[in-house]
Amino acid sequence: MEEIAIFYSIIKDLCGGRVYPDLIPVQNSATDPAMWPAMRYVLVSGQVEATNCYQSFNPRVQVDIYASTAQERAQCVQQVMDTIQASDEIECLLKTTPFFSYDIDRKKYLATFDYLIV
Known part of the structure; x- marks a missing residue:
């Protein structure tokens, strides 16, 4: 999907370039500070727009942002939002506000939010 490729091109340099599709690599050790913060992006759904002769999908x-501290997590969330909002390449609508939690398995602070690409 071209939209996802454009979305990635906009965010790829954030979190020190640790931006991954679908999952955070196993080699990202929770104890190695050089591996964090990290971000993953996942295609989770969409919106179908139907017309008489064509259907399009947004x-x-x-x-998901994983960080070593709550402050680092908040900074990364703000960077993502600012970067996407400033982009002229693609229009994204924030659909959920960031949900902040703690990933017990990874021992990392987590933020989750999503965008609809229009």
Whole structure:
């Protein structure tokens, strides 16, 4: 999907370039500070627009940010939002506000939110 490729091209340099599709790689050790923060983006849904002769699909992308501290997590969330909002390449609508939690398995602070690409 071209929209997802454009979305990635906009965010790829954030979190020190640790931006991954679908999952955070296993080699990202929770104890190695050089591996964090990290971000993953996942195509989770979308919106179908139907017309008489054509259907188009607007993808919905979930963004998960993992960070070592709550402050670092908040900074990364703000960077993502500012970067996407400033982009002229693609129009994204924030569909959920960031949900902040803690990933017990990874021992990382987590933020989850998603965008509809229109």
